[in-house]
Each structure stands twice: as structure tokens, then as C-alpha cells.
């Protein structure tokens with residue numbers, strides 16, 4: 393059985409930075425994001441036919457940490473499906489991998505969607521989001537797409553769902569598409585263990601999630617923007633407080649934040665944010681995205697994005713010799729399986 397799924401990255405307006413439970417991938421706080429309509433990941437999962445899981449990433453066979461992470465994720469899917477069959481995973485990622493542009497979000501959202509279908513699981517949107525969470529935290533929010541909140545909570549309660557929000561757009565300013573010096577997973581651990589600012593980050597972000605939900609429901613774009621920029625700078629300050637320190641923003645990133653402040657002073661609605669890397673993403677309105685993109689050309693590669701869709705299946709194929717109605721061997725429905 394082969395299933396193919398597409399998912400897009402998301403950019404957090406209120407960031408997820410820190411886990412309350414690493415084994416269940418439970419975040420220390422809630423977070424809010426906007427899904428992009430650029431940089432899709434397309435992933436096919438074929439169950440059976442090989443003795444080991446295999447991963448082909450952008451045409452190259454992977455045998456390193458990426459394969460280990462995919463295998464660990466497929467183990468969770470197999471447990472839910474009551475299957476021991478290995479799978480081959482073929483993924484095409486159009487976002488620069490590891491550059492702090494959330495390639496793991498679209499990657500694990502596409503993998504969760506394709507793998508759940510290929511292993512015969514029929515999961516609700518909520519359960520698919522919970523499953524994606526186990527691959528990478530930010531992937532939780534790429535299942536619903538659009539503007540979404542990811543709830544902190546226990547295993548049952550920590551999922552993402554869409555929320556009402558005004559029309560928004562983003563301009564991605566790619567300063568450096570190379571892999572980052574330190575991955576977000578390790579950097580999160582170090583921040584929790586050593587940054588004296590981390591407890592304040594958890595308290596303030598929990599409050600900001602509530603404020604952001606209020607601003608989104610009210611359609612108050614300026615408030616959404618100022619909360620977004622403030623929360624991003626608070627995250628980077630908290631990370632810089634780690635020991636040894638970690639600094640993701642470079643001089644060119646800071647120059648974009650300054651340029652965005654100038655655009656605002658000139659009357660354009662624009663607010664900057666950045667994830668675990670030097671690239672800057674600017675939140676703006678659909679009407680102003682072209683003007684913002686033009687103004688920021690020269691700082692790096694500039695790409696405009698609207699609000700993107702949730703993860704979706706391209707189509708499930710079963711070999712013609714197999715009865716499509718019959719469950720795949722060893723598959724049990726999720727409600728029958730012990731999680």
C-alpha cells in the first residue's frame with residue numbers, strides 16, 4: 393500500500409521553545425502559527441516489500457540521523473496500526489533543510505499523513521496532529537495549516553486546531569539557506585538547562601498565547617503583529633541566555649528587523665519574526681505583501697507567501713491484486729489498538 397501526502401511549513405507567531413516531556417513531545421507552552429503556501433513537502437510511504445525502513449530525501453538515499461528519526465516515527469505508527477511491516481519513504485522537500493525555516497514541520501506533517509494512510513489508520517484531524525507532534529513539535533501545527541493554535545497539555549490534549557484570524561501574508565527573507573550550527577532540539581535542551589531567562593519565557597509565552605488568541609479573534613492585525621515580533625525577540629533573548637550561549641540572529645538578520653521597523657514607521661503593516669536560524673520572516677497583510685517584498689529585496693532572497701492549506705493526501709493506491717476494501721494484513725483500527 394502506498395500513500396502520498398503534501399504538507400507546508402508554518403511560522404510561529406507565538407513560538408514553541410521547550411518541552412515539558414521529551415518522550416511524548418509535549419511542549420512547555422502553547423503556540424500559535426500561520427501556515428505558508430510555499431515550500432511544500434511531498435512524501436510517499438510504501439508499506440511492505442523491504443526488510444528495513446528506507447528513506448530517500450530529495451533523490452538521495454539517507455542512512456544517517458534523518459533515517460533514525462523516520463524509523464522511530466514509523467515505529468509509533470506501526471504500534472498504532474498493530475503492524476510490523478517496514479516501509480520505504482520517499483520525500484521531496486522544497487524548503488532548505490535545516491536552515492531554520494521549519495523543514496521538520498512540513499516533513500513530519502507529510503510523513504504522518506502519508507504513513508497513517510499507508511498503514512491503514514483512519515485518524516481524526518486531532519489525532520493526526522497528535523501523531524505529527526511525536527515527529528517534530530512544529531509539525532503538529534502543519535496538520536491543520538492556516539492560522540492554528542497548538543495546545544500545551546497531556547498526550548490527549550496536546551494537538552493543533554485552526555482558529556479564526558484576519559487575512560495575513562508573510563515575506564520570507566532568506567539570508568542563509570545552509571544548515572544551522574546547532575539544531576533546535578539540542579538548543580532547546582541547553583536553553584532549559586542553562587538559561588536563567590527560561591522560566592520567564594514560559595510564564596510570558598503562556599500569557600502571550602492568550603493575548604494572541606484574543607487579537608486573532610478580534611481581527612486586530614496590528615496587535616497580532618506586535619505580539620509576534622515581541623515574542624520572537626523574547627525567544628531569541630532566552631536562547632542567547634543559554635550557556636554556552638547560542639545566537640541564531642546575525643548582523644544581517646538584525647538589519648532586517650531594523651528595516652521592518654522603518655517600514656512600519658512609514659505606514660506599512662510589517663512585523664518581523666525569526667526561528668532557529670538567521671532568516672527573517674515578515675508578517676504583513678495580503679494587500680501589502682508585494683510592497684514589503686520589494687522593500688526587503690537586497691537583504692536576501694525574498695519570497696512571498698499567503699496562508700497555506702493543511703496537510704492532505706494526494707491519493708492512496710493499493711496494488712491491483714489486493715482487495716481495496718480488505719484491511720492490510722495486521723492492521724487494526726486505532727480505537728482497537730492500545731496506544
Ligand code: DP6
Nearest residue numbers: 404407408528529530576577667668
Ligand atoms: C524556533 O519543532 O523543530 O521553529 O520538537 O524538537 O522537533 P522539535 O523542534 P522543532 O522546533 C521549532 C522551534 C521554532 C519555533 C516554532 O516553530 O514554534
